[in-house]
Amino acid sequence: MTKPDTPISGKSIVLVGLMGAGKTSVGRRLAQNLDMPFIDADEEIAKAAGCSIGDIFEIYGETAFRDGERRVIMRLLDGEPRVLATGGGAFMDSSIRSRIGKRGITVWLRVGLDTLVRRTRRRNDRPLLKGGSPRDILERLMAERYPIYAEANIVIDPKKNESPEKTARRVIRALESLPQEARP
Numbered sequence: 779m780t781k782p783d784t785p786i787s788g789k790s791i792v793l794v795g796l797m798g799a800g801k802t803s804v805g806r807r808l809a810q811n812l813d814m815p816f817i818d819a820d821e822e823i824a825k826a827a828g829c830s831i832g833d834i835f836e837i838y839g840e841t842a843f844r845d846g847e848r849r850v851i852m853r854l855l856d857g858e859p860r861v862l863a864t865g866g867g868a869f870m871d872s873s874i875r876s877r878i879g880k881r882g883i884t885v886w887l888r889v890g891l892d893t894l895v896r897r898t899r900r901r902n903d904r905p906l907l908k909g910g911s912p913r914d915i916l917e918r919l920m921a922e923r924y925p926i927y928a929e930a931n932i933v934i935d936p937k938k939n940e941s942p943e944k945t946a947r948r949v950i951r952a953l954e955s956l957p958q959e960a961r962p
């Protein structure tokens with residue numbers, strides 16, 4: 779695929795959405811197609827802490843995780859433009875949201891509940907899903923977070939079983955057709 783002429787003018791592309799939405803896998807394809815570096819915020823947080831996200835939650839608690847998440851994402855947004863996959867809770871933080879608003883273009887991957895449940899079942903390392911029925915928890919998070927995710931510049935509704943490559947292409951088309959006045 780030829781490198782598209784995306785209207786992103788030095789900004790990062792920030793993927794948001796719930797756990798299992800495909801932020802990391804779509805983000806990687808997107809970065810390849812746009813010839814931009816890719817970074818996964820959760821991986822950076824784990825690297826900075828020297829332990830897994832699960833261990834951060836267990837040993838230090840969610841508040842400490844959120845503080846680390848904020849620090850790491852702020853640092854990443856101040857760096858070179860890249861494709862950044864964020865953890866599902868990051869965009870709920872108003873200071874992260876406001877920095878993303880200045881430094882990035884947000885893409886919300888809006889995926890249905892059944893798909894989220896099916897995908898999150900494959901991994902057992904998401905601390906927020908351990909406290910009860912993952913379906914109930916994801917449903918509650920949808921109600922809490924979707925109104926905030928809706929502030930994203932671009933909303934993508936991947937089709938059921940759509941490949942990350944196909945979704946990435948859909949994101950690129952949406953970037954290309956952002957109206958001039960809507961471009962951050």
Ligand code: S3P
Nearest residue numbers: 796797798820865866867904905
């Ligand atoms: C979280 C999502 C996770 C990770 C942490 C908290 C959330 O990332 O940041 O477990 O609050 O939704 P993914 O969305 O990449 O699974």
